[in-house]
Amino acid sequence: MSTFRQARWNEPIIFELGKVHRRGFALPEIEEEIKQVIGDVQLLMPQKMKRETPPKLPELSEVEVTRHFIRLSQMNYGVDSGLYPLGSCTMKYNPKINDALATSPTVALLHPYQDPQTTQGILQILYTLSRWLAEITGTYEVCLQPSAGAHGELLGVLIIRAYHKRNGELKKRSEIIVPDSAHGTNPASATMGGYRVIVVPSDADGCVDIEALKSVVSERTAGLMLTNPNTLGIFEKNIEEIARIVHEAGGLLYYDGANLNAILGKTRPGDMGFDIVHINIHKTFGTPHGGGGPGAGPVGVSEELERFLPVPRIGFDGKDYFLDYNKPDSVGKIRSFYGNIAVLVRAYAYILSLGAEGLQEVAEVSVLNANYLAKKLAEIRGFELPYDKQKPRKHECVISAKPMAKETGVKALNVSKRLLDYGVHAPTTYFPLIVDEALMIEPTESFEKEELDRFVDAVKKISQEAYSNPQLVLNAPQNTACTRLDEVKASHPQSMALSWKMYLKKRKDI
């Protein structure tokens, strides 16, 4: 087992660094002739609106700024650092060529309101990407605008709303159904879209309970939000019946694409009966997650729903690419401009590199890896694989540390923290909510067997520790930039400090 030690710089907060009047960047001088024409800039400023006290920003040299942030980066862990089996997040390798292309000046220096005759290249990339995504998801038309998965969900719910409104059923259809295994963004998006959320339980197989679903659908049902494979990594085998039940009740079927990686080129949400699909570009299509974004969450829809997508739409008349604002039934705008373009360019390069066969292989290897881990981990003392063990998992598996928690007091969270000590990122912990002591593990296709085995070995080691010296696990992590943090303190009104300013006021309470 390799020894992992994360940097511990005890790096000061940037406001504690530097010196008065130090500068890290010089602006170009204003040309002498301009100064002569304009004269005193103070006279341009309206007195009433003049800033009297400068903002208390740090004052650092360029070297100090660079060193500070490089040190911070050394106290962070990314996919390039090692295995990152964070379930549901599809932390795959992010090819470097895609970064290089997306940061080129021919993308960076483009203004969104430029005349389309000066932006044909980028428009062609975006148009083609949208067609590819439609093909991959089995939908009719894809809108690239949403900035993340949840943003796509909001758009999807607004489309559901627009559809029922057009049918004169907006008031009547007031409910959206989500399974109890759903990601938190699903119910939150439904609420934001003005719906009441109805939760449907999972059955003994970990799939949507069909009888329960039948009992909750009604003429109030606006739609169902589902991810397939679901958050347990299990394929909803009854998807055809689920679609029938929802459609017969007059509702629409929404696909949360967070788990699309498992089925690329194998099956398509559109074919399964989903009417609206969002895609997490930053998961499935290999764009870096940036420590929390930016991502992109394009939304694909059936032909019937195409009219509701936001404007502008990117069109192609056989010769030129253009922006089409003339869509009277559109739900409107959900953000400015056309989407997170620098992210979408990376996705274009990703699909171009892999091609149809490569994408299919991505799905297959990710599923193979997840099943391998499910089998290996379930054999380890203290862990079990909830739900049908014979059933293949898809891109991820959820194991439970319930036996270990009962027998040793070491919980899933402690296992996660101890994994950090072994230089592996932790799985998603305590999600989905329907599994006790859940560890949700998604290896992705990016990691070779040796790396997966290292992970299995680390979990084995932790199991031994838990049964022989539980305190060791309970005290983890020790090898990271800091030891366990007091997360309650960070949110307590007395000690909460969400900015440097607040911290200075409350320092004594923290």
Added chain:
Amino acid sequence: MKELGIQNIDELYRDIPEKFRLKQKLNIPKGSSEAEVKRHVENLLAKNKTSATMPTFLGAGCWPHYVPAVVENIILRSELLTAYTPYQPEISQGMLQALFEYQSMICELTGMEVANCSMYDWASAVGEAARMVARITKRSEILVPKIIHPERNATLQTYVEPAEVQVKHVNYDKSTGQLDLEDLKTKISTQTAAVYVENPSYLGFIETEAEAVAQIAHDKGALFIVGVDPVSLGIIKPPGEYGADIVVGEGQPLGIAMNFGGPLLGIFACRGDMELIRQMPGRTIGITTTLDGTKRGFCMALQTREQHIRREKATSNICSNEALCAVASAVYLALLGPQGLKELGETCMIKADYAIKKLSKIEGVKTPIFDAPHFKEFTVNFDDTGKSVQHVHEDLLLYGVHGGKDVSKEFPELGGTALYCVTEVHSKHDIDRLATALEEVLKER
């Protein structure tokens, strides 16, 4: 496969009903090598014309500012770039501290006490702010200026419609563009959750009576939301000093390239009042200590407002945001410091004023149409030249110059008007070239 006892990977897909299994290959080209991908994408991108070769005077919510090399270097550091949201704080201190520093700098700029670590963009931030004030005040109306970016206006409408919040528009003074305080007074009521203004406004002028607006809003028990271009805050009074309760804005000009309009960076900050903080959307990072109390550290705070805990009762559905853009802004602001930001603001203002003076000399051109101080954008009216904005724009392109944004459809009452933007990236030469080209173009009528 041996471990799993399978011969073929398809056995792992046996639970997918036969009828849904894809029989044919996806209709996507065959894979390519890195060198081929590079050539192909670069060839496509070469079809674009950028501001590097074509002086471009567009702004309107996405602005050309220089991005220092340090910023680009830091945000490509793979430990930051390839990390997920810092769910495991002990191994993610770097990202967490950088985001805390971003929040802190935004607070210094805006005069607020609390900031989140980003929204998708300014437009969605306004939408979220409107929903937030409606929850807090339990009122159902928000007043916004008639002069507002149409995309922000449209996004706001989309966000509030399901929450049954009405958006009402307040007129502006015909000669100065300033929010019409009399109209505001007639429209505000006990149903008004908040008054929103943009400063500088969409059409580039500074709202000088913002403090009076705050007063009118607060007198009626409404909150006051201000939208900002943060670059202006080195020289313009921070909204916290004229009564803002919530500040939103676009962080893109702080070290993020234009990228054809995305990713952007939604700024969201508010006063340090618990009633506001508890209703704030999005992620926020707080300071804490290790459990043994010996060391300072950072983690996500107030997660009980968020979707992964609160689900359908969350203050917002936002999950992934624009974290890395926030880090870029923190690096940018640290490089500039207070003095750099002030000089940047002054430079924008001076250069824009120079452009105004230059263009005003051209016969038939009226700029700006409002008698008010302008920051880095200004309106240019072509009514007396006999040419439409579109026509002028097309002719300018022939001279290798890209003019401002046509706003004549957005505000028909303003006639043939365009919105021009000048910042520190425009040299005197660029501005002179615009003026010369415009002169030529208008001579040709």
